[in-house]
Amino acid sequence: MASITHDVPINTPNLWRLETPGTTGWQRTARVGDPRKYFMVSTDSHANEPPDLWESRIEPKYRERVPRIITDKEGVQWRYCEGYRPDKVRVMSFEGEDWVRSKAGADVQQRITDNRSDGVDVEIIYPNKGLAMWATPDPVFANAQCKVWNDWAWEQYGPYPESMLPVASIATGDLPGAMAEIERTAKLGFRALSLPCKPIWGGHDVDHVNYNLPHFDPMWRLIEETDQAITFHVSTGRDPRAARGNGGAVINYVTHSLAPTIEPVANLCASGVLERFKKLRFATVEAGIGWVPWLMTAMDEAYRKHHMWVRPKLQGLPSDYFKAHGLATFQEDPVGLALAEPFGLMDNFAWANDYPHHEGTWPHSAEAIERTMPMLSDASRAKILGLNAARFFKIEVPERYRQAAA
Numbered sequence: 565m566a567s568i569t570h571d572v573p574i575n576t577p578n579l580w581r582l583e584t585p586g587t588t589g590w591q592r593t594a595r596v597g598d599p600r601k602y603f604m605v606s607t608d609s610h611a612n613e614p615p616d617l618w619e620s621r622i623e624p625k626y627r628e629r630v631p632r633i634i635t636d637k638e639g640v641q642w643r644y645c646e647g648y649r650p651d652k653v654r655v656m657s658f659e660g661e662d663w664v665r666s667k668a669g670a671d672v673q674q675r676i677t678d679n680r681s682d683g684v685d686v687e688i689i690y691p692n693k694g695l696a697m698w699a700t701p702d703p704v705f706a707n708a709q710c711k712v713w714n715d716w717a718w719e720q721y722g723p724y725p726e727s728m729l730p731v732a733s734i735a736t737g738d739l740p741g742a743m744a745e746i747e748r749t750a751k752l753g754f755r756a757l758s759l760p761c762k763p764i765w766g767g768h769d770v771d772h773v774n775y776n777l778p779h780f781d782p783m784w785r786l787i788e789e790t791d792q793a794i795t796f797h798v799s800t801g802r803d804p805r806a807a808r809g810n811g812g813a814v815i816n817y818v819t820h821s822l823a824p825t826i827e828p829v830a831n832l833c834a835s836g837v838l839e840r841f842k843k844l845r846f847a848t849v850e851a852g853i854g855w856v857p858w859l860m861t862a863m864d865e866a867y868r869k870h871h872m873w874v875r876p877k878l879q880g881l882p883s884d885y886f887k888a889h890g891l892a893t894f895q896e897d898p899v900g901l902a903l904a905e906p907f908g909l910m911d912n913f914a915w916a917n918d919y920p921h922h923e924g925t926w927p928h929s930a931e932a933i934e935r936t937m938p939m940l941s942d943a944s945r946a947k948i949l950g951l952n953a954a955r956f957f958k959i960e961v962p963e964r965y966r967q968a969a970a
Contacts, residue, residue, distance in 0.1 A: 573659075573660040573661065573664075574660055574661055575659045575660025575661060575662065577662075578660060578661045578662070581661075581925075581928040581931060581932070582928060582931055583931065583935060584930075584931040584934040584935055585934060585935065585938060586934060587934055590942065590945075591942040592942060592945070592946070593930070593934075594683050594929060594930040594933040594934070594949065595683065595930050596680070596681060596682070596683050596930070601683060602683075602945065602946055602949045602950055602965075603685055603946070603949070603950035603951065603954070603961050603962070603965035604683050604684050604685050604915070604929075604949050604950045605684070605685060605686045605687070605688065605914070605915075605949070605950045605953035605954060605957070605959065606679065606684045606686070606687040606688065606915070606916045606917045606918070606919060607688050607847070607849065607891075607893040607914040607915065607916040607953045607956075607957075608688060608690060608797075608849045608850050608893050608895075608916035608917075608918050609669075609675075609679070609684075609687040609688060609689050609690070609916070609917065609918065609919040609920075610669060610689065610690055610691065610692040610918070610919065610920065610921060611669060611689055611690070611691055611692050611694070611717065611720070611721075611730075612667075612668065612669035612670040612692055612920070613691065613692060613693045613694055613713075613716065614670075615693070617693070617694075617712060617713075617716055618630040618631070618694075618697075618709055618712050619632065621712045621715070621716070622708055622709065622712050623708055626705055626708050626709075629646060629700075629705060630709065631643070631644060631645040631646075631693070631696045631699070632644055633653060640652065641653040645696050645699050645700075646699060646700040646701070646702070646705075647696075647698075647699030647700050647701065647765050647766070647802075647803060648696070648699055648803050648805065649803070649805075651805070661927075662922060664920075665920045665921065665922055665924075665926070666920075666922075668919070668920035668926075669692070669919065669920045672720060672721070672724065672728075675687075675919070675920075676724070676727050676728075678919065678920070678926065678927065679727070679917070679919060679926075681927065682917055682919070682925075682926050682927050682928075682929045682930075683929055683930055684917060684919070684929070685727075685950065685962070686726070686727060686728070686729060686950075686953075686959055687727065687728055687729070687917075687919065688729050688731060688756065688916075688953070688957060689717065689721055689728055689729065689730045689731065690731055690758060690795075690797055690849065691713055691717075691733060691758075694709070694713045694733065695797065695799055695800060697709035697710055697713060697733060697735070698733075698735060698760040698765055698800045698801070699765055699803070700765055701764070701765055701766060703735045703736070703737025703738035703741070703763070703764065703765075704735075704738045704741060706735035706737065706738070706760075706765070707734075707735035707738045707741040707742065707745060709735075710732075710733040710734060710735050710745060711745060713733045714732045714733060714745070714748075714749050714752070714754070717730040717731075717732075718730060718749075718752050718753070718754070722752070722753060725753075729755060729756065729957055729959070730754065731754070731756045731757065731758045731795060732745070732746075732749035732752075732754040732756070732757050732758065732792075733757075733758045734746060734749075734757050734758065734759050735760070736759050736760060736763040736775075736780070736783065737760075737763040737764045737765070737773075739779070739780070739782070739783060742783060743782065743783055743786055746783070746786055746787060746790060746792070747786065747790065749792075750790035750792060754792065755791075755792060755793065755957055755958055756792055756793040756794075756795055756957055757787065757792050757793070757794055757795065758795050758796075758797055758800070758849075759794055759795070759796060759800075759828070760796075760800040760801050761796050761797075761798075761800050761801030761802075761824050761825055761827055761828050762774065762800075762801030762802060762824070762827065762828075763775065763780075765801065765802060766802055766803075767802060774827075774831055775828055775831040775832060775835075775837065776831040776832075776834070776835035776837065777835075780837075781837075781840065781841075784837060784840070784841040784844060785841065787841075787844060788841050788843045788844060791843075791958075793845050793846070793847065793956055793957055793958075794844060794845065794846040794847070795846070795847045795848075795849050796825055796828045796829075796846065796847070796848050796849065797825075797849040797850060798821045798822055798824075798825050798848075798849065798850045798851050799821045801824050801827065802824060804816055804817075804821035806819075807819070817923075822850075822851045822852060823851075825848045825849075825850075825851035826848075826851075826855065826859055828846070828848075829846075829848060829859060829886065829890065830859070830863060830882070832844075832846060832885070832889070832890075833863060833882040833883070833885040833886050833890070834863055834866075834867070834878075834882045835876075836876045836878060838885040838888070838889050839878065839879060839885075844889055845889050845890075845891070845956060846889060846890055846891070847890065847891035847892065847893060847914070847956060848890075848891075848892045848893065849893050849916075850893060850894075850895070850916070850918060850923075851892065851893075851894075852892075852894045852895075852897045852900060853892045853893075853894045853897045853900030853901070853904075853909075853913050854897050854899040854900035854903070855900075856886070856892050856900065856903075856907075856909060856912070856913075857900075857903045857907045857909070859886075860882070860883035860886055860887075860907070861883070863881070863882035863883060863886075864881045864882055864883050867881055867882055868881075886912065887908070887909070887911075887912060890912055891912055891913070891914050891952060891953075891956050892912060892913055892914070893913075893914045893915070893916045894913065894914075894915065894916065895915075895916055895917065895918050895923060895924050895925050895932070896925060896932050896935070896936050897936065898935070898936040900913065901913070901936055901937055901939065901940060901948075902939055904940065904944060904948070905939075905940065905941070905944060910940075910943075910944040910947050910948065911947060911952060912952070913947075913948050913952065914948060914952045914953045914956070915933070915948050915949050915950075917929045933945075933949070950965075
C-alpha cells in the first residue's frame with residue numbers, strides 16, 4: 565500500500581488514479597502550488613450530514629416518516645425510505661482511500677483543506693444522505709425535508725462564500741411550497757437551486773405534471789426574478805437502485821441513476837419554456853457529458869422529422885436552447901471532452917471532483933484532469949475547469965487568476 569500527500573493511503577484498487585501522461589505542452593496546470601494553476605470550481609461536491617439531521621429538526625408530524633434504519637425481530641437492519649424498496653444494511657469494510665472517502669466531508673474546516681489540497685478553489689455543495697429527500701410520492705413531505713436541509717446547509721456553509729456555495733433543495737411537486745421555499749432561500753443568500761429530475765417521484769406517468777407544462781410557469785418566473793441557477797442532480801426523480809443481482813452496481817449507476825437526468829433537459833429545450841423565460845439557466849449534475857452531443861442531435865432530428873406532430877413550433881432548434889441556457893457537469897468523461905470542441909460545447913461543460921464520493925476524483929484530481937483533457941486547448945480547459953461555473957453560479961474569479969490568464 566503506497567501513500568501520497570494528504571496522508572491518505574492508496575490501496576491497490578486505487579493505484580490507477582495516480583496514472584498521468586503529464587502536462588507537456590500545457591500553458592497552465594491543475595497542480596496545487598503551480599503559479600500557473602487554473603481557477604478550479606468543483607461543480608458537484610457533497611455534504612456529509614449528521615445521521616439524525618432530519619429526525620431531530622423536521623416537524624414532529626413527519627418524524628416517523630423520515631428515512632432511517634429499522635431493526636427487524638431477527639435483528640437484521642433495514643434502510644427504510646418511502647420511495648425505495650427496503651434495503652438490507654450491509655456492513656462494508658473499506659480500506660485506504662475508500663475508507664477515507666466514506667468518512668470525509670463532515671467537518672467544514674477539513675473539507676476546505678481537502679479541497680484546497682486537490683486544487684479546488686470553490687465547491688458547489690449538494691446533499692448526500694439528503695438525496696433521499698425527494699424519494700416519496702408525497703411532495704409536501706419532500707418539501708418539509710428540503711427545508712431542513714436548506715436551513716442546515718446555510719448554517720454550515722453560508723459563512724464561507726469564498727470557498728463554498730451550497731445549493732438549496734426544492735420539492736417541485738408541491739408547487740406552492742416550492743415557490744415559497746425558492747423565495748425564502750433566495751432571501752437567505754442561496755444562488756442556486758436543486759430541483760428533482762421529475763417533479764413527482766416514481767416511474768413515468770402521463771398524468772403527472774412535468775417541466776414541459778405551463779403549470780410550472782409561475783415557478784420559472786420566480787426563479788428568473790430571484791436570479792437563481794437551476795440544477796438537476798442524478799438520482800432525484802426515481803429509485804436509482806432498481807436493478808439487483810448480477811451487474812446491479814453497474815446497471816443502477818448507468819441506467820437508473822445517470823440516464824434519467826436527460827429528461828429535464830429535453831423537457832426544457834423542446835417545450836418553449838426557454839423562449840418564455842429567456843433568463844433561466846440550468847445544469848445537469850454528476851450525469852457526465854458524453855451524452856450531450858447525442859441528445860442535441862436526437863432532439864433536433866425529432867424536431868425536424870416529426871414536424872407534423874411537434875408543438876410548439878420553436879424559434880430555433882432544441883439544441884440551440886441547450887447551448888444558450890445549459891451546463892452539464894462531469895468528473896471524468898474523456899469521450900465527452902473529445903466532443904466538446906467539435907460540437908462547440910466548450911461553454912457548456914463544467915468539471916467536478918464530486919468530493920468525497922468514490923466515483924469522484926478527490927484527492928487525485930490533477931491526474932484525472934491530465935488523463936482526460938489533453939486534447940483541449942488551454943482556453944477550453946480554463947472554461948471547463950472553472951470559468952463556465954463562475955459564469956453560471958455568478959462566482960467572482962480572484963484577481964490572481966485573471967492576471968495569470970492575461
